[in-house]
Amino acid sequence: MGKIDDGNAVVDSQLRVIGTKGLRVIDASVMPAITNANTNAPTIMIGEMGSDFIKQSL
DSSP: OOOTTOTTOSBOTTSBBTTOSSOBOOSGGGOSSOOSSOSHHHHHHHHHHHHHHHHHHO
8 A cells, every 4th residue: 555656556445456447456465564463463454444435435
């Protein structure tokens, strides 16, 4: 996850795939750094935020 002009970023802050229209990635793979603790809560939060982004775009 990062800014559009970041060469290492695949998705932007709205979880949209950079360079592709109409595609979002909403899972643990968008985390720039994986936590050392359980990843369940952050992954659920990413899913909740992603669903909010989709609802706002409708």
